[in-house]
Every structure is written in structure tokens, then in C-alpha cells.
Amino acid sequence: MSLKVNLRLLEKESIQLDGDVPASELAPDFQDELMRLAHPVEYELTVERQSEAVLVTGSLRTHVECECSRCLKGFLLPVQVDDFSLLAPLEGEEAIPVDGDFADLTPAVREDILLALPTNPLCGPDCRGLKPKGQARELQVREQAEPNTAWSALDNLKL
Ligand SMILES: [Zn+2]
Known part of the structure; x- marks a missing residue:
């Protein structure tokens, strides 16, 4: 299931979105020598309608398969965005994709998950390397x- 929100329903009340989205769907183009998005991204979001935008708040959680940049050991890195907050415009250049009554929040979530990834994954803060x-x-x-x-x-x- 993808991260879509029904804008017509949203006019009446805020919507809770809980679930998970496969990483392959969230970031199909993601490529990194040391990291693989192999696990689904879990989300718990509240979506509210503002005049010409939607306000999305909540948390995102996943595990990323990493290779330590010093010792090359494989490990699973928990990645969490606890204070996800986004005011996504429905019109203009920065607008999120809207298909009929549904707005797609996938690009917005992808960006925050990718920003939460380390530049050089380490298996531990004391890793002594190879x-x-x-x-x-x-x-x-x-x-x-x-x-x-x-x-x-x-x-x-x-x-
Ligand atoms: Zn290491």
C-alpha cells in the first residue's frame, strides 16, 4: 500500500495513516555502495488539511542494511524520524503529486528517510577498522x- 491520502475525506476531518511501505516503492532509485533499503518503512502519520496544503506530522521507522565503512562488516542500522513534520502544498511548483482525489505523500517521506541516513555507516562508534x-x-x-x-x-x- 502506498502513502496516499484522500483529499475529499480530508476536508471533513484529519486522517490517521498507519502502515508500512516497501522500500523498493519508496525509493526505487536509491543506490549506495554501503547501504541497502531492504526493509519496509513503517509510518504513523496524521494528515490535516490546511487552506492550500496538507500538514503531515508523525514518525517514520525502518532498518537499513549497512556495510561498515571502516571494517566492512555487515550490520542492520535502525533509522528513525520521530518528529516528521511537513507542510506540503497542493498547488504550485513544490506541490505534492495529486491524482484525482488522492495526494501522494511518498516523495515527501522518501526525502526525510534519505536525509536520516548516515554518510559513512559505522558498525559502532569504536570501530577500529580493517x-x-x-x-x-x-x-x-x-x-x-x-x-x-x-x-x-x-x-x-x-x-
Ligand atoms: Zn566496523
Whole structure:
């Protein structure tokens, strides 16, 4: 079921919208190397009619399948928007899509869910990442050693 609200009913009273929408329907174009919207987005919304707009308030909740940007471990990240609030105009450039009597709130909800996603998902605040310290040091030593080998090769040429 998609996030549609009957504008004719809305003229009489506010409407409660509770349910969930598949992430594939909410954000079909979403692509990220480290995140996948694989779980439905649950919503609990109250929709009220204002003069030339609808006021939508409530909360959104989902889980996002992530890969840690430091250690590449897979984990499930809870994403929640507790104070969702949107005044969506019914006319003009910023208007939400209206089909007959129904206004579609999907684009509005998508935007807030995407804004709630982290730029670099981390499995935990203390994640130390992939490389243990010993390996990193070994790499440094080798990098410092290389110019020396180049010089000695040059010395050999001169001889
Ligand atoms: Zn990690």
C-alpha cells in the first residue's frame, strides 16, 4: 500500500495513516555502495488539511542494511524520524503529486528517510577498522626502505 491520502475525506476531518511501505516503492532509485533499503518503512502519520496544503506530522521507522565503512562488516542500522513534520502544498511548483482525489505523500517521506541516513555507516562508534596497527607499521617501513633500494641500484649502475 502506498502513502496516499484522500483529499475529499480530508476536508471533513484529519486522517490517521498507519502502515508500512516497501522500500523498493519508496525509493526505487536509491543506490549506495554501503547501504541497502531492504526493509519496509513503517509510518504513523496524521494528515490535516490546511487552506492550500496538507500538514503531515508523525514518525517514520525502518532498518537499513549497512556495510561498515571502516571494517566492512555487515550490520542492520535502525533509522528513525520521530518528529516528521511537513507542510506540503497542493498547488504550485513544490506541490505534492495529486491524482484525482488522492495526494501522494511518498516523495515527501522518501526525502526525510534519505536525509536520516548516515554518510559513512559505522558498525559502532569504536570501530577500529580493517587494519591492525602492526600491519600499518610494516607498510610504512617498506615504503621508507624502497628509495634506498633505488639508490643502491643506481650505485650499481655507476660501477
Ligand atoms: Zn566496523
